[in-house]
Amino acid sequence: PTKEENLQLNQISLLRQRYVGIPVGFSTHEDPNNTDAIKIAIAQGAKVFERHVDVEDSGDKINAYSSTPEQIDKWLSSAQLAFKMLGTKIGRYPITEKEAEDLRGLKRGIFAKSSLKKGQRLTLNDVFFAIPCQKNQILANDMSKYIEYTLTEDIEVNKAITFDVVTVKDQREKILKIIKDLKNIILTSRIALPEKIELELSHHYGLDRFEEYGASIFNCVNREYCKKLIILLPGQKHPIHHHLKKEETFQVLFGSMTVKVGNERRLLKSGDILTIERGINHDFSSQEGVIFEEISTTHYMDDSFYQDEEISKNSYRKTELTFRSVWLSEDIK
Structure with missing residues (x-):
């Protein structure tokens, strides 16, 4: 019989890759009592199987690599078990209601870290995760930068937060469209980006008006x-504001923009440079789209003061994510 170390069952995968679309078979002379090799061969993708069968007759001895009918029965049963264990390969296997319920019991639910008020939008700073989760509770994996949960009633500290006390707004499609629009202008500009870079979507009046x-x-x-x-x-505006700590300089790399500094309005084109000193109100907009570089002193989160106080009151005006340069060459979904 073939020694186990000489079966080399990985060759099945190699042959399938080399001869795409052609069924690969499995025929070796392993020990007739070995019922594991057939399982592995099936898992590797073998489609055709061969085995030597013999019976004792007139005192003739069966050779060492041939199977008796009884051994063949075990060999075939092992093959059937392999197919059963492998299951479907067309799409995801639908889990049962019991499996879903059992898995849910192992997931962490969200609980209020402090007392929360009606109308408050949930953030990760407002909640903690713990098990066991409760019926209809929002789970840890339900929390996403793309989904907004707004409370419809007050929640006490340590209480579970369930779907029936929130409104849900999924912004994934809207953010995906923004990423695709950014991809188009970046590709047109031929400006290179690092493999990963932190991206901040600043939406002063909400994503709906981005x-x-x-x-x-x-x-x-x-x-x-x-x-x-x-x-x-194209068509975007950045509202009037100023900084007290930061001095900044803009240089246009692609496209054009109109910048209003104090009472003066200037059109900046590719290559143009403009410095904005501390305390000076400014806004900017672009009709055709623009990419510009901002070089400044240290940026502080609390150093942007908007003329429209409603913007300053909006603590949810930024969406942060990691932009990956590979998206520029892929179909983003």
């Missing part, structure tokens, strides 16, 4: 100096 008011900010570095790449999509 096409009108907003900016996409790629944060490159923020130390004693700061560098950002900022994109305005």
